[in-house]
Amino acid sequence: MEPYLKVFADDLNAGKNDAQKNGIRTLSQRTISKCLFCGALTEVPDADKPMLHLSLYDPTGMLTVGYYTGNPDISTFLNETDLPVFVLCAAGGMRCTADECMPVLESVVPVSRALRDTFVVAAAADLIGLLEHADLSPDRKERICNMAEQALATVLTEHPVAAVPDDALLSTVEQVIRDISDEKNAVSLDLLLAALGENGISRETALAVLKTMIEDGDCYQPKPDIIRLL
DSSP, X not given: OOOOEEOOHHHHHTSEEEGGGTEEEOTTSOEESSEEEEEEEOOOOOOOOSEEEEEEEXXXXXXXXXXXXXXXXXXXXXXXXXXXXXXXXXXXXXXXXSSOEEEEEEEEEEOOHHHHHHHHHHHHHHHHHHTXXXXXXXXXXXXXXXXXXXXHTTSOOOOSOOSOOOHHHHHHHHHHHHHHOOTTSEEEHHHXXXXXXXXXXXXXXXXXXXXXXXXXXXXXXXXXXXXXEO
């Protein structure tokens, strides 16, 4: 039985479609037709068609996947779930045309940030494990390493802040985000950290506060370098 391979968006997107084999030859040189993908779901299309497309974001980019509206479990989940949410997706095959191949979902389940981070670590380990025996060019190996590093950089770790951020600090960070964010309440993480630094909040403290806000559902990261208030 063909296994489900853990993949990142950039690995699939940078690969080559193979319509004849109903799969994708990824950047890491794996031929994939069944895969697992974990990312953030921020919106659901509003249309009445047999198949719709979803855009999911993981630490390496955006992946467009398809799903059949006739799948009751997926349709019910999408209709009843509050967004944004981290999801674990299983694609049981590809929908291929002459121009492209797209993963087709057979299941979608919500996951916690901790489980999302666990998936990122496991998928990165799979990528790095390939490099020992894969016949890849040095440039491609470097890109794969960078992809894994980019993904792992988004995994939450404990920072040296002993106390839980108090309400005043949380309010200050939220207000700074509102002051410098765009019309969608989104802001670059680097820009935010610089602005908080000007307010006397260190990088370590700022990251700890953002971790608390994400866990409390006050904000989320649609992309690794973006913070967005809910």
